Amino acid sequence: MRVSAVLLLKNLLTRLHPPAPATERESARLLAVLDHAFRKQLDAAHPPPPPEDQQQSHVPTQPSRAVNRHLESLLLHPLLETKPSRPAAHGPTLRTAVDQFDHALRTRTLTVTKLKSISRQYLVQTKSKPSAEKLGPRLAAWLEAENAQTKSTFFQSADVIHDVVPLMYADGLESTVWAWLRSLYQCEWLRVGDTASSAQTPAFLHAQDILVSEMMRMAIRRGSIQDAAAQYVAAAVYRAQSAPTEPLTSSYKRITTAILHKRHRHGIDTSTFEQVLDHAISFSRDRVVTRSFLQLYHPTSPTAETLFHELSNDSFAGPWHSWHRKHKLLHAALLNSVLDAAQLSLEQSKFKHASFFLDLAETQWPDYLGASSSCAKSTTANHTSIITSRLHRARQLLASHASIVRPQLAPT
Template sequence: MVVRTPPLSSLKRGFLPQIHHPLPLSKRESQHLLESITTSFRKNLDKEHPWQHVETTSHTPSTPSTTTSKTALLPNTPISSHRPTDRHLRAILSNPLFSHSHDVAQPTALTNTKNPFDVFDSAVHRGLMNVRRAAGFLAAVRSHIVAQSPHHVRQRMAQSGAGLHVIQWLRASGQENDLHFLSDGALIKCIIPFMYAEGLQEVIWVWLARLAAQMGALELEKTPGKVSAPSLAKLVAALMKETSESGSDAQVSLDNSYSALSRANELLSPAHSRAAAASIRESWVNLSWASTVNGWQRPKPSAPLFDSFLELGQPFKLQLDLAHLELHHPTTPSHSAAVEYMRLKHQVADDVADMHLTARSQRRMICLALDAADRLKQVGNTDEASLVERFLTKMCESVNLGMLNLQGRDSFASELPIRHSLLR
């Protein structure tokens, strides 16, 4: 007798449960189930994200720019929200990857037909945003701010929140993990001013510390698009530039720049890295120029900070810079090093004629001589003043500044500072 084998479908019905069978729930039971799931979800989030008191002060100094930049992300968020689950969900929903909306008002009142914030968020939402386009977004926001008014630019940059907007995208997209975006000079040039205006300087220092931790790899990296030694130099230079500016027409002292360079020097340890040494040296040279050639435009700096800056530059052995800096010491200016430098370099004017010096070096030489002459006139040292006059005369003749030379002869007897009388 042949026994028939049962079909597979009958076996499934006998052994496997009906897992997709709809639950026979009433409307009331469905609502109760939904509330139970919601309560369980909230309890789990409360356990993972414990309750915290609302912070009334930020970790950074409570400046208007910092407060505005940090709250600009959530313009419609009530400050009184206490639940950790609410904060957690809001953090997710405020992520740039999910926050594309044309109806939400942006923190900056941009009146153009194409709002840069809308364009940025749209590109992020569609997966088209990259580092270069982020730089273009920041440039567009800054251009609009400057076009509205050339005054209080830094304050209005802080109110825009554009820098924090880009940083959020960098973090959400994972690009901050490897810092390769720092290889794009255009982005560094655009984002650092916004970060400084918005009070986000510490984020820059965190990036710098991470670069310092991988200094060996930076010196060997040659691949385009990856962070390397030039990226480090650009980041330090951009930071130094912002510390020396006020964001308005008023000139500020270089105290913040001296402090920042000292901090960068301690962080990067240039004695153990050629890339770090080159970066610190470049920033020191630029700051030396601002302290001397353009120093007369700024308030006097702090003497201790100036001394530390002068000491930091000693290993570079740039005698012209060091001599010029001693002339500009805020409390104890000295002309000795400058006069000795001009005495030893009596052939330098011939070198100028032979084009051995750049236009920048020519200007530095002339400013050194003018500042030394001012100092010698103040102390009444006529003997060394004649040496400086001959040096200045030869320099001016070499660079075809005959008119400047004739005025310089008479200005030694003037009551005005020599450089001011020549450049007025």
């Protein structure tokens, strides 16, 4: 009788993979054999420890101990080790300036000093990557809800205003800053009759000046010195009426610095420029760039006549030279203006004035120009070609100094 192919295949598979026991007894017997073999192998791999004393030597070793030790060794393997999570030692991680501001509000730890660091961090973060969450509206709402003391501290902190104003402009809240200025002028949030906190006290007058100056800085930054000049004129007119003995020194320095930086390219219209001149601050009142320097850059009628008489006066020139030498960038900018005065005098055929300004430049700015011989000064004072040559040489020497080529005088 021939064996079929199916039967041959079954016999082959049976030899390779024996079938499971057919009965329950055979299954139990096979399980017992496997269990005994497993425990015997574990006892051989992990022998029990020797007895602690002779009295316990007759106690038989239980195979289950070896199993337990083996399982424990597996569980203690470094690959299976888990490190417990550690609670944050310093609270939640505050990655953004907005997070820090919100956290300070929730914990009631927000101060004007902390606001300065948060504002500076926000400006740095938004410069590299614009933030979807804006800090400006939060800051405005916080200040609106604060008491008079906090508002007074905020407005009188010049370094805080220096960082907060750019923040508000960056978040599109320029109108809010204008509202702050109006609030600072009126000080309605102060207690009625509190003379110590009056808006006309020197501290609040200085705060008004600082805020106006920072707003002018934003206008200059976006390229509109005209707007900055108009802001100065409006504030100066109001100050002349409300507190004429307290000029806007910071704001005046802001506009004069911008004009010196741009020179003939300042872009201020004639009417506004003349109003800036009308509200110029004298050098005797404060150490500032005088009106006579600004007149060099008048849009329609520049003149160096007033500057010539001013610098010819020893009582003015002595303190003035001592002052500007202490400020490197201003020192260089004023040298540029003195050379502009020489150029303007030459164009107006005032050779004596032109020679005077060149002599002054070489005498007071030897760190940039050196000094020409006295013979050349005395014998060629009215010679146009020599004056032109000296002026050209001075311009070249001035431009050769890397720190003067692009003086960083404009507010940033």
